Amino acid sequence: MILERRNLMNFKKIGDHFKPALDAPDVAELQKLAQLYQLSQAGANEIGTKLENLDAEFQVNHDHNPIHHMEERMKDVQSLVQKLARKNLALSIDNVQDHIFDVAGIRVVTNYIADVYLIEKLLLKQTDVTLIRRKDYIKTPKPSGYRSLHIVVAVPVFQAQGSQAVNVEIQIRTVGMDMWASLEHKLRYKTDMDAKLVEQYGNDLQGYANELAQIETKMQHIYQQLNDFAK
Template identity: 70%
Template sequence: MILERQNFMNINQISAELEKEFTNKSIEQEDIEKLQALARLYQLYQAGANEIGTKLENLDAEFQVNYDHNPIHHMEERMKSVQSLLNKLVKKGYALSVENVRAHIFDIAGIRVVTNYIDDVYLIEKMLLNQSDVTLMQRKDYIAQPKTSGYRSLHIVVSVPVFQSTGSKPVNVEIQIRTVGMDMWASLEHKLRYKTDIEAELVDHYGADLHDYATELSGIEIKMQALYQKLNQYKN
């Protein structure tokens, strides 16, 4: 299992990026303090993502020792970009403030967990939520109920305490858990809808194909999981 961590920005880099959003405005001291507070908030959420990432690494390693199986294929940590954060606040109709960010944005810090089999998705969720300091805040199961596009994944938002010099603070981290097949499908759909300049008619055409492929892929993954379970019966 491989955890890919971003090279997270420090407070000066985050402040500089935030200040770009105010290039056409006069920056008052109040604005500067607000930007610095947001930069510190980013660091807090980065720490939250690292806390969850470490927990998942430990669970995967423990499962390997006890059951000779790694439920996690790989993981990726990511932080929402400053521009995306600001756009989401505007879209929701909230002013730029630390309070609004903490109260209304739940995907500042995120981890994508890619598993080997469908059962592993729910195993990872169960093991993580069994930890006494991890609290479930939101849950959306797009595997049990796929999106109309065919997208499948389990999305949960958890709260985890982060210990800093000033004390412990709860931090929300979004976790997307999906199989290798689901991840491959989601990457292709994202490319189709957001990374290409083809005509809308073709997007709809290929999107319909992808919807069918999602159903086929799900059926194949269920069969492969069943085969894996049968093979486990012959382990020494």
């Protein structure tokens, strides 16, 4: 299992990204943004450690690693600005803190569909993890074919001034779902391809998403049968 951690943006870089969107923000505002990022990354680290521990426990007790790998990311400042605009909210650090729940995020990639819900169940059983919101795009895929389980949880982060609840978004999906999502994201946002080709490949991917779901369900069934046979 690989846990990828990205470095926190330094103070100068935060200022360089945020200044074009604000009218000469003062140092105090930039400092609040830096503190928010530090706190959010600390929250992601807490969740990452919990998930690593759960995966290790399953390896010891059940000879199975439900987590294939994890990736941790911090939302870039420009994305925060754009998201506030879509929500028709004034650009302020307070609004980021109060209305943006995915400043810090972890993508958990599992081997099988059942592992997605197992990870969710085990994580939410922990007394210091609180579910804030949940969207199940596996049972109800997006029109594009996108499948993933999205949950936002709050976890306490202990700092010098005491404990503070921090929101972390967790996306849990299988290897197949992750491969599909990466390709679809590249098609939609990372290429300058002709719009007709984007639509064509988008339609192709929608069909492939259904095929992948069927294949993953069948492979999970085989895996479960092998487990039952070994008992």
